[in-house]
Amino acid sequence: MPSLDSVLETVADRVTPAPEERERLADAAATLTDRAEAALADHEVDGDVLQVGSTARGTWLAGDRDIDLFVRFPTDYDRAELERLGLAIGHEVLPEGHEEYAEHPYVTGEFEGFAVDLVPCYDVASATDIRSAVDRTPFHTQYVEANLTDDLAGDVRVCKGFLKGIGVYGSDLRTEGFSGYLAELLVLEYGGFEPLLRAAADWHPPVTLDPENHGKTTFDDPLTVIDPTDPERNVAAVLSTANLARLQHYARDLLADPRLDLFFPNDQPTLDGDAIRTHLDRRATTPAAIVFETPDIVEDQLYPQLRKSLAGIEAGLEAHDFTVFRSATFADAERSVLLFELATTTQPAVERHEGPPVAVREHAEGFFETYADDDAVYGPFIEDDRYVAERPREVTDARAYLDSDAIFEVALGAQIETALDDGYDLLWDEDVATLADRFGAELAAYFEPAP
Amino acid sequence: MPSLDSVLETVADRVTPAPEERERLADAAATLTDRAEAALADHEVDGDVLQVGSTARGTWLAGDRDIDLFVRFPTDYDRAELERLGLAIGHEVLPEGHEEYAEHPYVTGEFEGFAVDLVPCYDVASATDIRSAVDRTPFHTQYVEANLTDDLAGDVRVCKGFLKGIGVYGSDLRTEGFSGYLAELLVLEYGGFEPLLRAAADWHPPVTLDPENHGKTTFDDPLTVIDPTDPERNVAAVLSTANLARLQHYARDLLADPRLDLFFPNDQPTLDGDAIRTHLDRRATTPAAIVFETPDIVEDQLYPQLRKSLAGIEAGLEAHDFTVFRSATFADAERSVLLFELATTTQPAVERHEGPPVAVREHAEGFFETYADDDAVYGPFIEDDRYVAERPREVTDARAYLDSDAIFEVALGAQIETALDDGYDLLWDEDVATLADRFGAELAAYFEPAP
Numbered sequence: 001m002p003s004l005d006s007v008l009e010t011v012a013d014r015v016t017p018a019p020e021e022r023e024r025l026a027d028a029a030a031t032l033t034d035r036a037e038a039a040l041a042d043h044e045v046d047g048d049v050l051q052v053g054s055t056a057r058g059t060w061l062a063g064d065r066d067i068d069l070f071v072r073f074p075t076d077y078d079r080a081e082l083e084r085l086g087l088a089i090g091h092e093v094l095p096e097g098h099e100e101y102a103e104h105p106y107v108t109g110e111f112e113g114f115a116v117d118l119v120p121c122y123d124v125a126s127a128t129d130i131r132s133a134v135d136r137t138p139f140h141t142q143y144v145e146a147n148l149t150d151d152l153a154g155d156v157r158v159c160k161g162f163l164k165g166i167g168v169y170g171s172d173l174r175t176e177g178f179s180g181y182l183a184e185l186l187v188l189e190y191g192g193f194e195p196l197l198r199a200a201a202d203w204h205p206p207v208t209l210d211p212e213n214h215g216k217t218t219f220d221d222p223l224t225v226i227d228p229t230d231p232e233r234n235v236a237a238v239l240s241t242a243n244l245a246r247l248q249h250y251a252r253d254l255l256a257d258p259r260l261d262l263f264f265p266n267d268q269p270t271l272d273g274d275a276i277r278t279h280l281d282r283r284a285t286t287p288a289a290i291v292f293e294t295p296d297i298v299e300d301q302l303y304p305q306l307r308k309s310l311a312g313i314e315a316g317l318e319a320h321d322f323t324v325f326r327s328a329t330f331a332d333a334e335r336s337v338l339l340f341e342l343a344t345t346t347q348p349a350v351e352r353h354e355g356p357p358v359a360v361r362e363h364a365e366g367f368f369e370t371y372a373d374d375d376a377v378y379g380p381f382i383e384d385d386r387y388v389a390e391r392p393r394e395v396t397d398a399r400a401y402l403d404s405d406a407i408f409e410v411a412l413g414a415q416i417e418t419a420l421d422d423g424y425d426l427l428w429d430e431d432v433a434t435l436a437d438r439f440g441a442e443l444a445a446y447f448e449p450a451p
Numbered sequence: 452m453p454s455l456d457s458v459l460e461t462v463a464d465r466v467t468p469a470p471e472e473r474e475r476l477a478d479a480a481a482t483l484t485d486r487a488e489a490a491l492a493d494h495e496v497d498g499d500v501l502q503v504g505s506t507a508r509g510t511w512l513a514g515d516r517d518i519d520l521f522v523r524f525p526t527d528y529d530r531a532e533l534e535r536l537g538l539a540i541g542h543e544v545l546p547e548g549h550e551e552y553a554e555h556p557y558v559t560g561e562f563e564g565f566a567v568d569l570v571p572c573y574d575v576a577s578a579t580d581i582r583s584a585v586d587r588t589p590f591h592t593q594y595v596e597a598n599l600t601d602d603l604a605g606d607v608r609v610c611k612g613f614l615k616g617i618g619v620y621g622s623d624l625r626t627e628g629f630s631g632y633l634a635e636l637l638v639l640e641y642g643g644f645e646p647l648l649r650a651a652a653d654w655h656p657p658v659t660l661d662p663e664n665h666g667k668t669t670f671d672d673p674l675t676v677i678d679p680t681d682p683e684r685n686v687a688a689v690l691s692t693a694n695l696a697r698l699q700h701y702a703r704d705l706l707a708d709p710r711l712d713l714f715f716p717n718d719q720p721t722l723d724g725d726a727i728r729t730h731l732d733r734r735a736t737t738p739a740a741i742v743f744e745t746p747d748i749v750e751d752q753l754y755p756q757l758r759k760s761l762a763g764i765e766a767g768l769e770a771h772d773f774t775v776f777r778s779a780t781f782a783d784a785e786r787s788v789l790l791f792e793l794a795t796t797t798q799p800a801v802e803r804h805e806g807p808p809v810a811v812r813e814h815a816e817g818f819f820e821t822y823a824d825d826d827a828v829y830g831p832f833i834e835d836d837r838y839v840a841e842r843p844r845e846v847t848d849a850r851a852y853l854d855s856d857a858i859f860e861v862a863l864g865a866q867i868e869t870a871l872d873d874g875y876d877l878l879w880d881e882d883v884a885t886l887a888d889r890f891g892a893e894l895a896a897y898f899e900p901a902p
Contacts (some may be wrong), residue, residue, distance in 0.1 A: 055721065139647075204810045205836065222836070241835045245809035249833065253814065283829075284800035284847065325799060326841075343799050345791075348776060349735035359655045368902075376736075381900035382700065383657065384692045385673070396735065415797035449832035451819075 004194065008158055009251040011263050015157045017062040028112045029067050032093055036071055036118065039089040047073045047123065052141040054180050057148065059156040061164075065257050067116045070138055072123035073131040075131075079104070086120025119277055127229035139229035144184050158263075159183045162193070165263040166250040168243040174303040176240035178247070185211060185225050185235060201251040205244055249451045252445050266416075270440030271447060276433040279447040285325050285431040286345050290338040292424035294331050295415035297442040306331060307412020309420075312410035313402070320395040321347050330442035336419070337439060339432070339446070345398040355380060355387030387438050402426050455645065455709040462714045463605055466514040466612045476506055479563045480518050483544055487569065490540040498524045498574065503592040505631050510601065510607040512615075513637055518567045520544075521589055523574035526582070530555070537571025544569050554583040590680035595635050606644040609714075612636045612646070617713040618700040619694040626752040627691035629698070636662060636676050636686060649732035652702040656695055700902045721891030722898060729883040730898040736776050737796050738883040739853055741789040743875035745782050745864035756864020757782060760871075761789050763861035764853070771846040772798050781893035787870070788890060789896070790883070796849040806831060806838030853877050 013231040017025070027120050028401050029051050036049040049424040053068035071089055073082050083104050090097060090107025094116060106119040120427045122131050148156065163169035171179035178186075189209050205222040207318075210301045215226035219234040222241045227233040271279075280287065290313070295302065304330040307416035316325050323343040330337050355367035364387060371389040372388025378390035403426050408417065427434065436443060487500040502520035504509035504802075522540055524533050534555050541548060541558025545567060547559025557570040572583050578590040581801070599607065612630050614620035615871050622630035629637075640660050641647040654672040666677035670685040673692045678684040705713050722730075731738065740762070746753065757780040765775050774794040781788050806818035815838060822828045822840040829841035844851045854877050859868065878885065887894060 113549060120573070202812060245541050245833045245836050248809050249815075249819070282800060283841075321794075322772075325801070325803070343772075344795050348794050349733060350776070352776070358699050361653060361703070364700075368700070378898075378901050380902060382693050382696045382902045385696050388735075426721070447829075449830050451833045451836070 002258055004255065007258040007263075008193065009042075009259060010260060011158050011161055012154055014264070014385075015061045015161045016154065017060065017064075023061065024112070025065075025067065025114065026295045028114050028268075029055070029069070029342050030066065032069055035093045036089060036301075039092040040071065042092075043085055043089065045073060045077075045085060045089075047071060050138050050141065051139045054160075055143050055146045057184065058150070058153045059144070059160070059180065059184060061157055061160055065114045068112070069118050069136075070118045070134070071118065072138065073125060075122050079131075080152060082120050082122070082235060086118075089120070090118040107260075116334055119350060126160045127227065128232065130230075130316060136227075136230065138437060140181050143179070144188075145227050145412065148184065152187055152192065156184050156187045159187050159193045159196065159249065160311070161263045162254070163247070163291070165261075165265055166246060168246050171238045172299040173238065175243075177237055178239060179235065182225060182235045182239070184232055184330040185209075185228070188257060189225075196197060197251045197255060200247055200260075201255060203244075203248060205241070231364075269444045269448065270442045271436055271444045272432040272440060273436040276436055276443055276447065277430055280433070282379060283325075286398075286429050287427075287429040288340045288399065288429075289432045289435060290340075290420070290424050291427060291435070292336055292400060292419050293422065294334055295419045297415050301332060301415065302336075303329075305416045306336060306338070309412040309416040312408050312412050313338060314340060316407060316410040317401065319341070320393075320398075320401060322350070322398040322401070326446075328442070328446050330439055332438065335438060336416070337435060337442075340402075342398055346395045347393055349393055349396055350378065350390040352387045353391050354410040355389060357385045358382060358387060399426070399428055453709055455706065458705075458709040458711060458714075459609055459644065462609050462612055465715070466549070466608045467514045467605065467683040468511065468515075472513065472879055475563070476516075476565065476636050479565050480495070480506070480520070483518065483520055483569075486544045487520055487540060487776055488541040489839050491522065493543075494526075494536055494540065496524060496536060496540075498522060501589050501592065503588045505611075508635065509601070509604045509636060510599070510631065512608055512611055516565045518562070518565045519588075520567065520569050521566045522569065522571045523589065524571060526573050528573075530776060533571050533573070537569075539570070541569040546720060553761070554585060566581060578678065579683065581681075584820060585682075587678075587681065589679075592630050594633070595639075599635065603638055603643065607635050607638045609739055610638050610644045610647065612714045613701070613705070614698070616712075616716055617697060619697050622689045622776065624689065626694075627689055628694050629690060630686065631644060633676060633686045633690070634677070636660075639650070640676075648706060649704045652706060654695075654699060664669050684769045697902055708880075719892045720895045720899065722887055722895045723891060724884040724887040725872055727887055727898065728881055731881060731884070734776075734792075736748060737793045737849075737880050738878075739793060739850065739880075740878040740883045740886060741809070741853060741858075741871070741875050742793075742878060742886070743787055743867075743870050744873065745785055745787040746870045748866050752866065753782060753787075754780075757789070760863040760867040764789060764858050765791060765861050767858060767861040768849060768852065771844075771849075772802070773849040773852070777897075779893070779897050781890055783889065786889060787867070788886060788893075791853075793849055798847045799842055800844055801829065801841045802844040804840045804842050806840060808836045809838060810836065850877070850879055853902060 008029055025136065033049045033051065040047050049071060050070045052070050053066060054064065071086060087099060087105055088105060094107055094109035094111060097107040099105050101106050106117060108117050110116065119134055121134045124130055124135050127136050130136050135290050160169060160183050163183060170177045186196050187193055189211055190199050208224040210226040212228040216230040216231050221234055221237055222244045223236040223239050225235040227235050229366060250262060310327055310329045312329050317324050318342060322345065325341045325343040327341065328339045329376035356363040358364045367387050371380050376392050380387040380389045482499045484502065491498050501521045503521050504517060522537060533597055538550060538556055540881050545558055545562060548558040551554050557568060559568050561567065570585055572585045575580045575586050578587045578810040581587050588732035603831055611631060611634050614634060619628035621628045628771045637647050638644055640662050641650050658676065659897045661677040663679040665682040666717040667682050672685055672688055674690050676686040678686050701713060738811060761778055765778050768775055768791060773796065776794040778791045778792065806885060807814040809815045817837050819831050822831050827843050831838040831840045846857065899902060
């Protein structure tokens with residue numbers, strides 16, 4: 001078994017950008033900064049230009065090619081001016097660039113092989129005075145630059161490589177994982193990647209870290225890392241409970257059995273239709289997949305809406321007493337899937353309806369009178385202290401339920417609801433295996449699950 | 452609609468024994484008492500003879516033909532002597548009688564058309580000094596005789612007729628209803644049957660009554676009536692929650708719609724096989740009946756054991772995730788039935804097994820290691836903060852489960868377990884309808900349930 005040290009050394013070698021890579025990036029960033037400063041001067045804006053993000057902090061992974069330049073405007077520009085001038089400057093710096101939109105619009109484009117974002121923001125006095133989320137980024141860069149030694153920057157790269165390898169890197173709402181800034185703060189807090197690993201292996205969430213010891217708020221999150229630049233903010237707010245548990249699991253795994261493939265996993269496995277059918281036979285469950293056109297929204301909207309819709313329909317199934325054994329949702333640019341693996345698909349034609357205790361006279365009499373003369377109802381009879389009636393069950397077949405408008409009665413994501421309303425396919429039982437062509441990797445993750 | 456008064460008057464007429472019936476009973480009781488006193492003298496026992504029970508208290512229903520005579524022995528006789536002499540005297544009084552056994556043996560037989568019990572007991576100073584339960588009975592008789600007017604005795608008869616009519620009369624463990632003594636105390640407490648009805652209609656169990664205001668103990672029963680002759684005893688201890696609720700239901704029913712058939716119900720309905728099959732089709736459930744030879748034990752043992760066995764096997768089914776929609780047990784002298792009406796009869800080949808939270812390191816590592824290398828297991832994977840494994844399910848078919856020795860792993864009544872061990876038939880689905888020949892009335896009560 002290789003030692004942890006030797007594994008981490010190999011990882012560090014692989015993830016550290018080569019000197020020539022650093023130089024090329026520094027040159028490109030300098031050229032772009034010059035252009036942006038010139039453009040600011042042309043527009044007579046008393047602003048400045050800052051390189052931010054991991055390439056500014058020296059914590060980027062070899063092969064990453066992102067340059068993030070923030071153009072800071074004085075706060076006396078109103079928002080419309082900032083947006084107009086920000087885009088104008090962006091286009092001057094990146095003549096081939098195009099506009100994208102996050103909290104406000106910015107220009108993105110390629111330059112000498114690098115992916116460049118040119119983002120306008122306000123030059124506020126502190127991170128607590130920000131007008132939009134992007135205004136905070138320069139403070140993060142300043143904080144990390146001021147505190148991170150070159151050695152620790154190396155550990156941050158190893159840490160990011162690990163988070164990437166185990167699938168929890170990224171604070172987007174699809175991943176719900178660790179942001180780069182969060183990785184930097186954790187490595188800073190514990191003084192390196194290995195001490196972070198050892199600490200994480202023993203965490204008892206909820207865990208709260210406050211590097212600057214200035215937090216005032218408590219957060220209802222499994223991991224709280226108070227932003228050193230903003231006492232009101234949890235840097236780990238997006239991190240899911242499961243992804244925190246995953247970090248703990250793999251931290252222990254790496255300590256117990258140091259190996260490279262936790263950082264550089266093999267190609268993602270996929271399943272074909274036959275393999276899926278084999279699993280279904282072995283499990284003797286009944287899968288049902290609602291398949292529909294993926295709405296044209298960003299992933300940060302799509303995945304939360306998919307999860308909400310999955311939970312809503314699952315709750316609908318269970319409200320009708322169908323047992324959902326497991327469920328999952330996945331999507332690509334064209335098709336989205338809500339998958340329910342059912343343990344029971346049919347129910348009797350009657351359902352128990354427990355009435356009030358007989359002793360609660362008014363309610364009890366009301367209940368009894370409601371059902372006593374209804375020929376479709378068995379009872380009311382008495383069980384223990386209550387009336388019970390057995391009445392016709394509204395929904396007796398899970399397949400018919402999923403194929404009906406009843407699914408629109410549960411809480412669905414807004415754009416998912418619209419997409420479903422435009423029509424969906426219901427794949428039932430073995431037909432779910434036909435999803436293998438498009439979603440073989442997602443189905444492999446489902447039927448051959450890892451931590 | 453007839454008035455409550457006129458209904459109660461008609462009932463009173465029907466349940467009050469005619470003068471000649473009373474006279475015949477009094478004559479018979481006197482003759483038997485004389486015989487018993489003579490036998491006591493022959494055996495040189497300084498005891499006495501007491502007529503007890505409803506025929507002693509004047510609260511028996513027309514047509515009842517029970518005479519209960521208690522032969523009281525001084526307490527210096529030891530138990531063996533009391534039993535020996537008690538039986539000897541019993542046989543002298545009832546030469547054709549035979550022995551039965553409750554808490555101790557006694558002689559029972561017929562005399563001039565009456566069913567006579569001749570029970571030896573101790574002449575203790577008070578009901579709190581009793582050596583066995585029968586010693587208490589004379590105190591009950593004395594208390595009721597001392598407190599019940601002729602008018603109230605009439606109300607007791609009406610009350611008993613009502614309890615009988617609605618199926619809750621009897622403190623045996625099959626019925627779990629109201630004893631005659633309890634009916635007497637309730638009528639005494641409320642000063643008549645109608646005030647009792649009005650009170651019961653509004654009861655909020657748990658209800659506690661203490662006619663002599665001397666209770667010291669609290670009982671965990673839905674109705675507590677402290678025995679006027681023994682502050683430590685709840686006269687209603689045997690009454691089930693459901694039967695108390697039934698009294699409340701039918702009290703309201705009688706007040707709202709006074710009618711004779713609550714006292715004198717029509718013949719019990721029965722269902723034939725076709726009617727049962729029609730119900731099964733309509734309900735779309737799957738009934739399963741375990742049918743076996745009724746063990747040769749008294750009803751006070753049989754029914755509690757049947758209920759315990761029913762609950763045990765039902766818990767076993769539900770532990771394996773089969774949903775029992777409703778269940779029932781019934782028996783005659785030859786055959787006993789445990790009936791389970793199932794909503795689900797099969798389960799997937801896998802079952803979810805939730806592990807500990809990943810954060811609980813030692814347990815979590817143990818769980819993970821247990822399942823990680825088991826090819827039969829899916830996972831462990833992480834859901835929220837926990838490991839989850841999907842492992843092969845032991846039992847996937849309810850029919851096979853009920854047909855297997857697994858049912859002996861649940862809590863069964865002792866004699867039921869023995870009887871099942873000797874063999875049982877499992878009737879499945881429509882075959883349950885074949886029980887109609889023997890248990891048509893019980894199945895009618897099940898499939899056409901009344902409060």
